[in-house]
Amino acid sequence: MTQATDSPEAPQVERSPGDAGWAALAGILAGGAGLAVAELVAAVVAPGSSTLFAGGAAVIDAVPPGLKDFAVQWFGTNDKAVLLGTMGVVLAVGAALAGWLQLRRPPYGVLLMSAVGVVGAMVAVLRPGATPLWALPSIVGLGVAALLLRAAVARLRPTPGRAASGGGVDRRGFLAVSGLAAAAAVLALAGARVLSAGSTAVSAVREKLRLPAARTSAPPVPAGADLNVDGITPYVTPNPDFYRIDTALIVPQVNPQDWSLRVHGLVDEPFEITWDELLELPLEEHHVTLACVSNTVGGDLIGNALWLGYPIRALLERAKPRAGADMVLSTSDDGFTAGTPLEVLQDPDRDSLLAIGMNGEPLPVEHGFPARLVVPGLYGYVSATKWVTSLEVTTFDADQGYWTPRGWSALGPIKVESRIDVPRGSVSAGAVTVAGVAWAQPTGIGKVEVRADDGDWVTAELAETVGPDTWRQWHVSIDLDAGDHTLAVRATDADGLVQTEAEAPPAPDGATGWHTVTVSVS
Numbered sequence: 001m002t003q004a005t006d007s008p009e010a011p012q013v014e015r016s017p018g019d020a021g022w023a024a025l026a027g028i029l030a031g032g033a034g035l036a037v038a039e040l041v042a043a044v045v046a047p048g049s050s051t052l053f054a055g056g057a058a059v060i061d062a063v064p065p066g067l068k069d070f071a072v073q074w075f076g077t078n079d080k081a082v083l084l085g086t087m088g089v090v091l092a093v094g095a096a097l098a099g100w101l102q103l104r105r106p107p108y109g110v111l112l113m114s115a116v117g118v119v120g121a122m123v124a125v126l127r128p129g130a131t132p133l134w135a136l137p138s139i140v141g142l143g144v145a146a147l148l149l150r151a152a153v154a155r156l157r158p159t160p161g162r163a164a165s166g167g168g169v170d171r172r173g174f175l176a177v178s179g180l181a182a183a184a185a186v187l188a189l190a191g192a193r194v195l196s197a198g199s200t201a202v203s204a205v206r207e208k209l210r211l212p213a214a215r216t217s218a219p220p221v222p223a224g225a226d227l228n229v230d231g232i233t234p235y236v237t238p239n240p241d242f243y244r245i246d247t248a249l250i251v252p253q254v255n256p257q258d259w260s261l262r263v264h265g266l267v268d269e270p271f272e273i274t275w276d277e278l279l280e281l282p283l284e285e286h287h288v289t290l291a292c293v294s295n296t297v298g299g300d301l302i303g304n305a306l307w308l309g310y311p312i313r314a315l316l317e318r319a320k321p322r323a324g325a326d327m328v329l330s331t332s333d334d335g336f337t338a339g340t341p342l343e344v345l346q347d348p349d350r351d352s353l354l355a356i357g358m359n360g361e362p363l364p365v366e367h368g369f370p371a372r373l374v375v376p377g378l379y380g381y382v383s384a385t386k387w388v389t390s391l392e393v394t395t396f397d398a399d400q401g402y403w404t405p406r407g408w409s410a411l412g413p414i415k416v417e418s419r420i421d422v423p424r425g426s427v428s429a430g431a432v433t434v435a436g437v438a439w440a441q442p443t444g445i446g447k448v449e450v451r452a453d454d455g456d457w458v459t460a461e462l463a464e465t466v467g468p469d470t471w472r473q474w475h476v477s478i479d480l481d482a483g484d485h486t487l488a489v490r491a492t493d494a495d496g497l498v499q500t501e502a503e504a505p506p507a508p509d510g511a512t513g514w515h516t517v518t519v520s521v522s
Contacts, residue, residue, distance in 0.1 A: 019103060019156050019169065020100055020103060020104075022156055022174065023099040023100050023102060023103035023109075023153050023156055024096035024097075024099045024100050025096075025099065025178070026099045026102075026148075026149060026152035026153055026156070026174070026177075026178055026181075027095040027096045027097065027098045027099025027100070027102070027109065027113075027149055028092050028095045028096050028099070029148070029152070029178050029181040029182055029185070030095065030098075030099070030113070030145045030146075030148040030149035030152060030181050031091060031092070031094070031095030031098070031113065031145050031149075032092075032095070032181070032182075032185045033144060033145060033148055033181040033182070033184040033185040033188070034113070034117075034141040034142045034143075034144050034145025034146075034148070035051060035052060035091070035141060035145075035185075036141075036184065036185040036186075036188035036189045036192070037140060037141040037144045037145075037184065037188045038050060038051040038052070038120075038137040038138055038140065038141025038142070039051075039052070039137070039141075039188065039189060039192040040141075040188040040189075040191045040192040041136050041137040041140050041141060042137040042192070043191070043192040045133050045134060045136055045137060046130075046131075046133075046134060047250050047253070048124075048127055048129070048130070048134070048250060048334065049124045049127075049130065049133070049134035049135075049136070049137050050124075050137055050250070051117075051120040051124070051137055051138045051141055051142070052084065052087065052088075052091075053249045053250050054120065054123050054124040054127055054134070054138075055087065055120060055123055056080075056083055056084055056087055056249045057127060057247070057249055058123045058126075058127075059083065059087070060083070060247050060249070061247075064406070064407065068294065069294055069505060069506050069507055071083070072245060072292075072294040072301070076243075076300075076301070079245075080249055083249070084249065091116075094112070094116065095113070095145075097109075097112065098110075098112040098113045098149060099149060099152075099153060102149055102150065102153040103153050103156055103157060106153070106157075107150070109149055109150075109153065110146045110149060110150050113142055113145050113146040113149055114142060114143070114146050116142055117138045117139055117141065117142025117143060117145070117146070118138075118139075118142075119138075120137075120138030120141075120142060121134075121135035121136075121138040121139050122135075123138075124137065124138055127335065128334070128335025129334075129335055144184070148177065148180070148181045148184070151177045152174055152177040152178055152181065155169060155170040155171070155173040155174035155177060156169050156170075156171075156174055157169070201253075201255070202253040202254065202255055202365060202369070203365060205255055205256065205257075206362050206363075206364075206365060206369055206370075209256070209362045211279075211283075211308060211356060211357050211361075211362055212279055212283060213283075214283045214284055214285040214308055215282035215283055215284065216282070216283075216284040216285065217285050218285035218286055218287055218306055218466065219466055219467075221235060221236065221287070221466060222464035222465070222466070223464070224463055224464035225463050225464045225465055225466070225473065226463070226473065227435060227463050227473045227474075227475050229421075229422060229433060229435040229473075229475055230422065231421055231422035231423075231424070231435075232421045232422060232435045232436065232437070232473060232475075233419075233421050233436070233437050233473075235304060235463075235465075235470075235471075235473060236287075236304055236305060236306065236359065237303035237304050237305055238359070239305070239358055239359050239361070239364050239367070241303070242303040242305060242358075242367065243292060243300065243301045243302065243303055244366055244367065245292045245294060245301055245380070246336065246386060247334070247336050247402065248332075248334050248336070248386075248387075250334075251365055251366050252332070252333040252334050252386075252387040253365070254333050254369065254370055254387055255370075256275040256369075256370040257275060257276075259274070259275050259370050259371065259389070260272050260273060260274045260275070260389070261273050261278070261315075261354065261371065261388065261389060261390070261391065262389065262390045262391070263315055263316070263318070263319045263390075263391045263393075264319075264390070264391075264392055264393070265325070265328075265329075265391075265392035265393035265394050266321060266322045266324070266325040266393045266394055266395070267319035267320055267321050267322060267325075267393050268319070268320040268322060269318065269319055269320050270319060271318065271319060273315075275370060275371075278310060278354070278356065278371070279356075281310045281314075282310075283308055283309060283310055283356075283357075284308070284309065284310070284311060284351070284353065285306060285307065285308050285357075286306075286307055286351040286353060286374075286376075286469065287304065287305070287306050287307075287466040287467065287469065287470045288304070288305070288307055288351065288353075288374050288376045288441075288469045288470065289302065289303065289304040289376075289439055289441060289469065289470045289471045290302065290303060290304075290305070290374065290380055290384055291379055291380065291414055291417075291439070292379065292380050292381070293379035293380065293381045293408065293412055293506055293509070293510050294506045295506065295510075295511065296505075296506060296511050297417070297419075297503070297511050297512070297513045297514070297515050298419050298420070298515035298516075298517075299419075299511075302439070302471070304470050304471055305358050305359050306358070306359050306360065307353055307355040307357065307358060307374045308353075308355060308356060308357030308358075309353030309354045309355035309356055309357065309371075309374065310353065310354045311351070311352065311353060311354075312328075312345045312352040312353060312354055312373065312375075312391075313345060313346045313347070313348065313352065315354065315391065316328070316342070316345060316346055316391075316393070319393065321342060321346075321393045322393075324395065325342055325393045325394065325395060326341065326342050326343070326395050326396055327339050327340065327341060327342055327393075327394050327395055327396045327399065328340050328341075328342055328345055328391050328392065328393055328394070329390075329391075329392040329394050329399045329401065330373055330385040330388050330390065330391055330392075331385070331388070331389055331390040331392070332385050332386055332387045332388055332389065333387040333388075333389050334387060336385065336386075336402050337385070337400075337401050337402045338373075338381060338382050338383055338384070338385045338401040338402065338403075339382060339396065339399060339400060339401035339404060339410060340373075340375060340378065340382055340383045340401075341411065342393065344375065344377070344378065344383075345375065349442070350375070350376050350377065350442050350469075351376060351469060352373070352374065352375045352376065352383075353373070353374045353375075354371055354372075354373060354388070355368075355371065355372050355373070355374045356370060356371050367386060368385075368386030368387050368388070369387075370387075371387070371388055372384065372385060372386040372387065372388055373385045373388055376441045376442045376469035377413060377414050377441040377442035377469070378412050378413060378414060379412035379413075379414055379509075379510060381401070381402075381403045381408060381412055382401055382403075382410070382411065382412035383412070396410055407507060407508055408507060408508045408509070409508045409509035411509070412509060412510065413509075414439070414440070414441050414510070415440075415499075415500075415510050415512060416438075416439075416440040416491050416492070416493050416497055416498070416499040416500075417438065417439055417440070417491065417499065417515075418436060418437070418438035418439075418448055418474075418489045418490060418491035418499060418514075418515060419436045419437055419438070419489070419515050420434060420435075420436040420450075420487060420489050420515055420516075420517050421435055421436040421437065422434065422435050422436070423487075423517075423519050424517060424519070425519065425520065426519065426520045426521075426522060427480070427519055427520075427521055427522075428521070428522060429480060429481055429482045429521050429522065430479065430480070431477045431478070431479055432477065432478055432479070432480045432519070432521070433475060433476075433477055434450050434460070434475065434476050434477075434478055434487055434489075435460075435473065435474065435475035435476075436473070436474060436489060436515075437471045437472065437473055437474070438471060438472055438474055438489075438491040439470070439471035439472065439491075440468075440491060440493035440494070440497075441468065441469050441470075442468055442469055443468055443493040443494045443495050443497070444465070444467070444468025444469075444472075444493065444494040445462065445465075445468075445471075445472040445474075445491055445492075445493060445494065446492050446493055446494040446495070446496070447459060447462075447491070447492040448460040448462060448472075448474040448476075448489065448490070448491050448492075449489070449490050449491075449492075450476050450478065450487060450488070450489050451487070451488050452478050452480060452485050452486070452487055453485055453486055457490070458476055458478060459476070460474040460475060460476035460489075461474065461475055461476060462474050463475075468494065480519070480521045481521065482521050482522055483520075483521055484518060484519070484520050484521070485518070485519055485521060486516055486517070486518050487516060487517050487518075487519060488514045488515070488516045489514060489515050489516075490514050499512075499514065500512050500513070501513065501514050
């Protein structure tokens with residue numbers, strides 16, 4: 001049997017090997033209660049000050065580009081849930097270790113729990129837009145965890161008095177403290193949920209909102225833009241299906257009446273515009289395809305939508321940028337930044353928008369409500385800032401967007417790309433329909449070609465399109481004999497630039513290569 005004492009003077013008392021397991025459980029319960037209390041305090045201070053979410057945001061900030069690509073490639077839009085789940089497992093293991101240490105080597109378990117609280121507080125106060133109050137959730141929450149852990153494990157460690165009377169450990173007291181920890185977790189989480197009703201409130205505001213009609217309407221989608229091919233991606237992506245890749249673990253909740261956009265920096269006439277003022281401006285509609293730089297060849301981190309908003313070039317004209325400025329640093333409500341070339345935003349032939357509507361309704365909250373940027377021809381990491389609150393005219397020499405110091409290119413022009421949507425898997429021998437989408441903003445798609453194995457390239461038929469800023473469907477019929485065949489596709493833009501065969505990963509400026517699929521023909 002394992003021997004343990006409270007101090008050198010305490011008599012040696014036999015302890016059950018199972019006490020270590022109970023101590024680990026005490027650590028997990030105490031840690032869970034502490035995190036729940038931290039959530040409750042964060043609901044009062046600021047959602048971003050949560051120990052778990054501030055820590056997760058710090059992980060996202062620190063992750064190298066390769067690991068980010070791996071997460072997006074394997075988990076797609078579930079990457080945030082996977083991150084939080086992984087953090088939960090790590091914290092649970094750490095809490096169990098703290099319980100074991102508190103039993104075997106007191107007070108190291110309490111010190112470990114307290115250290116996590118201190119680190120959490122430091123991480124929180126270093127987040128963009130944080131105040132010293134952001135330290136409170138971690139300090140209070142992990143302080144409660146440390147106290148509960150100390151109280152629970154003390155009941156598992158025999159004291160001289162209980163040992164002398166034959167009582168051994170106080171299991172009833174241990175269960176009482178553990179039950180208190182579990183109850184504290186449940187009550188704290190319930191309280192946090194009640195106090196966090198702001199998210200529901202913002203959603204309710206959005207549901208009641210009626211956007212004004214566009215002064216300049218988008219041309220109608222041609223009847224031939226959507227090919228009658230089963231399995232092909234629709235020309236317009238429904239809002240619930242639109243991809244979402246960003247750094248926000250907690251979706252910002254911004255009430256339009258509290259929102260404003262500041263246009264400043266290297267300008268002669270800085271100004272600020274409110275939501276009501278924005279609605280009074282002559283709004284425009286444009287179909288624009290957005291793509292994530294993390295999209296792999298053949299990936300689905302791309303979508304096309306009808307956007308309603310105000311031209312960014314008009315906002316810049318009002319501010320009057322100074323000579324020498326070459327970049328606009330846009331900032332999100334959650335602190336994310338993107339650096340966009342000034343000349344792109346001022347281009348009269350490119351419909352860059354401060355968007356407030358998506359496919360005929362207000363922006364979904366997770367897609368930037370109440371306002372975001374939509375810039376044709378640039379990957380989202382340098383242009384598509386959601387929940388945008390600031391446009392600072394500056395220079396690439398003076399400022400950087402969020403992803404640039406993390407190894408990504410400062411410029412992110414979208415490359416000529418194409419994708420095979422059908423067929424996938426098995427097909428019957430004979431004439432096989434091959435179809436998909438291709439994009440090359442802002443130039444537009446001029447040609448798509450498909451080949452089977454190492455055969456000749458066959459030119460596909462292109463669907464109609466609203467304009468060069470959107471993707472384009474295509475299809476072609478190819479005769480295939482029985483057996484396995486590899487299909488490849490390549491696109492050419494309207495200026496004659498052919499999609500490169502050279503394979504490259506997403507980092508640092510977008511993936512390249514021809515998309516290929518293998519089909520079994522019977």
